Amino acid sequence: MRRTANRWWQKTGKVVFAAGLALALAACGQPQEAAKPATQPRTETTPANASAQPEQILRLNNFTEPLSLHPGLISDVWSSNVIFQTFEGLTRIDDKGVPQPAMAQEIKASDDLLTYTFTIRDNAKWSNGDPVTAHDFENAWKWALDSKNGSQYAYQLFYVKNAEAAFAGEAKPEEIGVKATDDKTLVVQLENPTPFFLELTAFYSYFPLNTKVVKDNPDWAKEAGPAYTSNGPFKLAAWEHKTKLTLTKNEHYWDADAVKLTKIEMNMINDANTELSMLEGGDLDWAGAPTGNLPLDAMPTLKEKGLLVITPKAGTYWYEFNTEQKPFHNKKIRQAFSYAINRKDIVENITQGGELVATAVVPPTMFAENEQGLFTDNDMEKAKQLLAEGMKEEGYASVDQLPPITLSYNTEEAQTKIAQAVQDMWQKNLGVHVKLENQEWNVYYENVKNGKYQVARMGWTGDFNDPINFLEIFRTKEGNNHTRWENRQYADLLGASAKEKDAAKRKAILQEAEKILVDEMPVIPFYFKSTVYAQNPKLKGVVISGLGNAQYKWAYFE
Template sequence: MNFTRITGGQRLLKAVLAIGLTLSLAACAQTQEAAKPTEPSTPAPGTQPAEPASDTKGSGQVLRLNNFTEPLSLHPGLITDVWSSNVIFQTFEGLTRIDENGVPQPAMAESIQASDDLLTYTFKIREGAKWSNGDPVTAQDFENAWKWTLDAKNGSEYAYQLFYVKNAEAAFNGKAKPEEIGVKAPDDHTLVVQLENPTPFFLELTAFYTYFPVNAKEAKEHPDWAKEAGPNYTSNGPFKLASWEHKNKLVLEKNDQYWDAKSVKLAKIEMNMINDANTELSMLENGDLDWAGAPTGNLPLDAMESLKEKGLLEITPKAGTYWYEFNTAQKPFNNKKIRQAFAYAISRKDLVENVTQGGELVATAVVPPTMFPENEQGLFADNDVAMAKQLLAEGMKEEGYASVDKLPPITLSYNTEEAQAKIAQAVQDMWQKNLGVHVKLENQEWNVYYENVKNGKFQVARMGWTGDFNDPINFLEIFRTKEGNNHTNWEKKEYADLLTASSREGDAQKRKEILRNAEKILVDEMPVIPFYFKSTVYAKNPNLKGVVISGLGNVQYKWAYFE
């Protein structure tokens, strides 16, 4: 979805809600073709299609997939990663849900009204909506969950996603009281939300997991409710958590208490934790899995060409950017010119054509072209080795390094995975060849790796971002301050001021220019090295239908079934 269409959706939403029509009609201006599910007509990888297990042929309806690794958390207010969110999007539901066309629709809210100035939203919670244990889902469950996330002592890295709510940021920073936050539940079925500024994508945000409710009664009685499967783990989505063998397997079962349970055809989802792409693909070929690849894993890079030739590779665009992060608090990457040199000395074209091979687009900007179409051309030249050498020399002179061999030892960190290893090895070779620097590679299992990244225990680390909603601010606000998901230790007042100005600008084109100027500062300062714009790449059991993949790369199994 591009920027102007989002803003057009805001105008339409205001007009439609004002006369009381449905949210479905209001959101139609925001339909995105990229969000439509793709159903391969080809068999699963292998010389002959693997015969699906008997329980996938209709009666049992059991979906088997690989979730790659242990989730960091299964608390909606604490997660930030795709492996945790792949579970949460199946087990929880917000006020809205993104449908198969990428449009937010009423979910836990059966009706939505917005004020003329788009600063106040009134949500009516569905009569009869229940948690998986039979408790009613109430407006207070939403209010309490949001305020819990905005309590800084709870450590939510995604608390800033709620800062669109009036006084939310002030409360998070201790400058406002919880009761001053603009979310109120005057009764069990009414939730009133006041915003800081008109937010055209707000009804997309309410479908995002930071805005999900939590069973207030269970959370109060059992503070550690989200750490294990069991009677205290209650959810309100299409599926419920049946079992959790840590670092081995999660099992979800259909939630019969779900308000729209009649639409759910799968009886069970088995989520394995296999940290190896070759094993995952082999299990798909042997009929032991029904899905391989995105959103939670990667197909083996060595198999990509063969899968393409057989017509088995499914690729859809995704609003995401793969990048490396610098720790700007550590030498030598405290120096902007040295960061730029390392960024310019990479051939992204070689990486996407010869290493990743998943239809990715070269990225020399941060915001994906789905939001800023101009970024297909980017903001700097790919593989500009001459400029890289010049910048490195200038940066070393500024820092007092007489030669390359006098630079501090440099370590490139990545999580244990074949694709990450091959990308890191290619980059290591490019930096050695183009800059003459020696780089040590270091890999760790994801949970350990990410903990180190969060705590600043790295020099250069592989990361990236996939959009949570379709607006450029989602990619830019990460770097507003050093808090939350910004691991780089970089911040700049001029940059933050532009983001603040964008939130107050009602003119779509002017707002876009403000955000473009902010991105230019970010790319010039280079706290991250953009590599490529992501794509969703997968292969699956041909009998599996109805899986919905959004333009943001999220997958929903609510409507999935085997035929």
Template sequence: MNKRLSFFFSMLLILSMFLAACSGGKSNEPASGGEKAEGNENAEAKPDVPQNLRVNINTEPPSLHPGLAKDATSGTVLRQTFEGLTRINKDGAPEEAAAEKIDVSEDQTVYTFTLRDATWSNGDPVIAKDFEYAWKWALDPKNQSEYAYQLYYLKGGEDANLNGGSLDDVGVVAKDDKTLEVTLANPTPYFLELTAFYTYLPVNSKIAEANPEWANDAGENYTSNGPFVMTEWSHSDKILLEKNDTYWDADTVKLETIEMIMINDPNTELSMFDNGELDWAGAPTGALPTDAMQALKDDGRLITQPIAGVYNYKFNTTEGPTANVNIRKALAHAINRQELIDNITQGAQLPAMGIVPPSMFPENEKGHFPDNDVDAAKEFLQKGLEELGFKDPSELPAIVLSYNTSEAHQKIAQAIQDMWKKNLGIEVTLDNQEWAVYLDKVHALDYQVARMGWLGDFNDAINFLEMYRDAAGGNNDTGWESKEFQDLLAKSATEGDHDARQQLLKDAEKIFMEDMPVAPIYFYTNNWVQADNLKDVAVSGLGDVQYKWAYFE
């Protein structure tokens, strides 16, 4: 016996509202003093106002293939051009999108999605096979999708991706053109949030099967099913999106174009905004210069929104000094996070001494250890030196701290370099690369300490832990794994009691922080400025942005 999903949507709405309350919600029209301006629920785009949005996405997206995308920049573009079975609405809750009806079995493991009448941007119908094809393509190990683990919720998904299992046994089947049946390995209360995530997006199977390189450039082969279609991709320069007139909900879409430039200089970005060349500057797509933050606050233009995300330094745990847990702990404890926030980032971030954001684990406002605990750092350092056979920090090989090219990342790295030298006597050299090159380097473990960040893909603590389950996992990037950690995550997957499941995940985080493969630095906020007449840009509590509802009044 099946039941409709009003209950599940209601529960997810409650969870999403909680996340929004904890992390700032959708604050995109604040008045002076940090308050939101009065809503414009009934306002509409005026015919005489150009509906052309100009934003900066900072860098070239590494991939615009839903099965290969692995970063926020790629996700930002895909979120505008594609649409999954569900979409996260302006209130932060999943709602029907490509699917017009969703039924769930009593045991909550079988989802039946009925697709609405919709077409790809080239006129091909969107069919259930497009979802089955896309999900199985990402799980196929030969395609090396680093986000394949997000599909392990499907029955047989992990086995097909890691253990040589058959893709035919994966729990996603197109029953006919309009019906997709999905069988999960275990009940997953946030599954309808996952179906809005980009790894779960459909791919035009007709195009992809005939043209394996379909996603490399804009053109007739790059077909999408979302509110916008990509009509230009000038690599490392800009992307142009235009309204998708074939989109089933095109009447809701007011913007005619979105121009996404790629400027990796926050000073230039802010200057272009001030000169009227951009309509938005700063997060979640770009960045503001740290030196300008206070002035932007003072003149009332800065919008700040806490989000579920963490800025961290990953350690290569497989070789060099950082293979030693006590050296890792020494480095993590010797960072003055509050000083970084007060003097460098200046964006009201929260010091992070845990990996899961406080919107999910409230106790992580304090975390697992004190900030700037230099005495403890020195004790850990001494233990680590003894274990490595060194008498003095000067005998340690110089530690290389890597980051992707950015003014803010550079300033943070320089400050931490100084803290490690001053507090521990450890020599640190800095190294940086452009984003795509940097990602490949980190994924290959070709580093010692590397700056990374993580924004939640969905509203559950597992999203901040599961990437570290396996050393070879797509986003692990540390070489670390723990049997005890793995067992706790496995138990959480089958635990039906919410509080008991939360405790299992908290226990897993404790193990993670004891081994310290990652040094958390701060929990993110989004900081930006925007054109006064730009309305209804939806920035979620997870840091995602959608322009489906945006318009200029």
């Protein structure tokens, strides 16, 4: 993106981004800096030696077949990696982690921060040449808020006035606080002042859809082709299902001059050894996070050679309980299984990627105190005590009477080794028999989403820099809350936090909510994530955000 951000500030008369960012950081109550984006130096013009490589082609691993390439239907890392390259919101997060104008060339906020007015760029176009309009945003948001469409991430739009009520069928679509007053003007009303709102508008739940295309072809997002229109730096050129996605530069993109890559090849390789071999053989330019994996046994050697890049990420790896299935409907039994895990052993001897032991849900990039955690790791005495108490409450005389325990995970090296370690810990420490069950990601995720599991590996990486992003998952049984757990006091605290304007008080409310979540233990936190990768040294300008998202808009090969 060209460095002209300050110009639009002066036009609006409102220092929207500066105030918004300060409020966002204050709202988190952060005594330390959030995870910073990782980026190689980039230039604003074509590198001097770029002419030697007229074909700027980036080859990477996107691990698996996307669940969808519809911005309103995705919620996983691999689908979103494609969407972040092919679509763009009203704002875009820059390489400093700060929201900047994108589809909107001008943004005005009311004094009470309840109304935002976005002016769409004159040169904003879809990949088929159609103009991007304010109506494309309004219609896309309202599409996601129609519960019949099955958008798991619709709740990210609930900051908009009457959005949650409309999703629940308690308000009409025309009552939702988003309105295109003309083709270039989008007016958004919020339920409460939301200091991180301009970060949200850079997230895919807030991306536009081409109204004309969606109306003419409801299946527009199922294949590459003329119907698949997007408005980002790249467009979808080919989709070889379960094999490879190909993106090419979008010549209609408003900031096309900043885009140096001509093509991105996204392979679907689910074997970490193959991925690393392809990097070493020159067939890939990037291996590892955010969308691939490195072999665990190669980590020490890569570290020694200085080839491994490790940066902190605002994410938490956890196991989820299906709280509607026995015996994990019992809180004490859930707690027992959590206390019986040695997280330190897992991060030191299995993952080896600089992860931090997690005994809380919100990462320390948002709550610094959580580096110390909210409970004790590997507390065998506590685990056995809680298991005995929980079994007594349920009428089980011994562990042999517990229902069979099945631990599910997706097929991948790290997931397999973690699951095997946990199986061993639970069997040795609690005396329970644990069956392991692994499936290919898309099948696995569909089963977890539909509640067809007992204990399952999952986790979360932040979409914006605020702890509410982690806590709101568990507000209701819907959306991304696969545990089916809910708690009225917890939900009320989250509601109170939305109305609290004092940053310190808001932080205290959210921390009180997290204590309830951790005590109830619908999920077992394992570790706070990191971003770990290796790359072609000639590749420059890739931006990896503190949230773990990749942007290839500014990437190039020197």
